[in-house]
Amino acid sequence: MATMKDVAKLAGVSVATVSSTLSGRSFVSDELKQRVEAAIRELGYAPNAMASGLKRGTSSLIGLIVPDITNPFFTELVHCIQRRAAEAGFVVLLGVSDDQVAREVELIALMRSHQVAGTIVIPCGGEQDCMNLSRLAAGMPLVAADNAPPGMAVDTVVLDNRMAATLATSHLLSLGHRIIATIAGPPHRFVSHERFVGFTTVLEGKGLSVGADHVKRGDFHVASAREAGLALLQSAPRPTAIFVANNQMLIGTMQAVAEMRLSVPRDVSIIAIDDFPWAAAFTPTLTTVRQPIDALAEAAIERLKLRVGGLQEDPCRVVLAPELVIRQSCRAPLEDA
């Protein structure tokens, strides 16, 4: 690998001049500029990002910590964040916490040791874990997205989860459903809690109550929802609609329905939070509440850029609105039900 010294020698200038040419931070005459550029081309020189990072005490890296990249919501979020990061000149250092808080903590340290300019984290833990996270960040710009409770000491970018649940639940009510069940997420997580509260609040507002039999908890993965779905569909009275807390559990729920030889939406209506690329390819096509994923990514990168730029002010919270996407998996309940 050619270094700046080699370039300088070939161009007959000092390394300082080469550096100035590259960074444009101070004036270099056109003549030298051209000699330097020629030398760079000839040697195939590329700057050593580690040396530069070491000297400057920071880098063009940003950390991105996600719980699980195979969940299509996270896949899309990673995709959007990576694209916007690249546009902003950042390279993404990817960490997967695998839903383990301990791993998440390790990853924060890892990011720091790699001198990232900042980190975007999608926390996988409960409120307490999140508070802990913001403490660990100390010094490193951190933005928490998605599962980020208010009160964290860092910028947060989240969906309006209550509104998402409200949209879904109101939609079911407006179709005439009165016996509505839910498959909620892990109780300690912020997003689960909000979605569940949104759900119950709407029902209570209508004077409806949800029986304990009609509330199941999953872990946001497929299998747990299949089991929960089977239980719900065997309960009496059988719910005419199910509100599912995320996309993966939606799949599990559909499996349960199929196993019971029931049909969506004839026997039961299903709605979930998180749209996903193939929701329109299923039979029936799936009604969902869509998160504005790209807007989340944009806001996260935006906040990070500001913090990296040295902005010192109180943590800011960005809350974005969801959107109801009506497809075929919900319709009015059968009269005879």
Next chain:
Amino acid sequence: MATMKDVAKLAGVSVATVSSTLSGRSFVSDELKQRVEAAIRELGYAPNAMASGLKRGTSSLIGLIVPDITNPFFTELVHCIQRRAAEAGFVVLLGVSDDQVAREVELIALMRSHQVAGTIVIPCGGEQDCMNLSRLAAGMPLVAADNAPPGMAVDTVVLDNRMAATLATSHLLSLGHRIIATIAGPPHRFVSHERFVGFTTVLEGKGLSVGADHVKRGDFHVASAREAGLALLQSAPRPTAIFVANNQMLIGTMQAVAEMRLSVPRDVSIIAIDDFPWAAAFTPTLTTVRQPIDALAEAAIERLKLRVGGLQEDPCRVVLAPELVIRQSCRAPLEDA
């Protein structure tokens, strides 16, 4: 951020001793070791990966360049690679080429400038582009996976694409299909070509020929396959089965079938290469040819580790076998067809 110097001062030793304690590369007495460790804890010291990387001329970073993270095959591959990389002590620097060869080339340079230990790339171009890639790698350990033609000057890890096509086509033949169409991938790509050759070879072996009307080219994305599917389903004679070259195009094909008010597998059988997490959640469940994704990831990381370790030998090619996953989207053609 505390540095090694701070630790050394607090522990009353030299920085060299701290370094030795951390790396274990030379002997340090138990007493000093403990003093150093105590100081590290007290200061919350974490090594500066850039300084270490600069000095050692390499890092614990590996580059990973993929065309498109939202394609579930790539999602899963990234997931597996990232997991195995983490197990091997590497951190993944993620680059997305977005199917653009120029971007891919930039990313290789980017990885190099970040002093990665090595890079795994899933090339997005044709044979020539791939040859070019191996040249660009010069000096940096590179492993090409998936769309990697033989003859590249680097280690390659690929699916036996012809066998995959053979499994799929033979399955259709064994069910009794004789009018079989295909939606192939972009012609210049290695994987497309192999899959297409596998398909035609099997048919020709049976004395069957494929009409030009029954061969469509897509771009591996959903929309192109929808169009191709519509065209195929309107051709005469209508094919009784379609072999689709990848998972995203499978979705597009299913959409086309639905738009034509036809039904799978009654009116047409559909099979594709690339299994994906929800293939079993569709109605009907989808018959596919599964790539051994984790084995691909394992082999890629394994080769990379060897090369990073300094192995100098001729490029090696790992070819892995696919597996037919029979579900509901293929069955015998209707007699009256």
Next chain:
DNA sequence: CCCCCTTGACGAAACGTTTAGCTAAACGTT
């Protein structure tokens, strides 16, 4: 004509590690 300011380029000192080479002490051998 002198002084001062600006401009363009350079030299050299960092940044936080790793590591080769060195020192001094401790030990075992004759």
Next chain:
DNA sequence: AACGTTTAGCTAAACGTTTCGTCAAGGGGG
């Protein structure tokens, strides 16, 4: 007792940048 050998630890020189301070040359104002 003199000598090598081993050991534990230290000193200092890199690694490839960035950047501060310096410097010479040139120009303009007094």
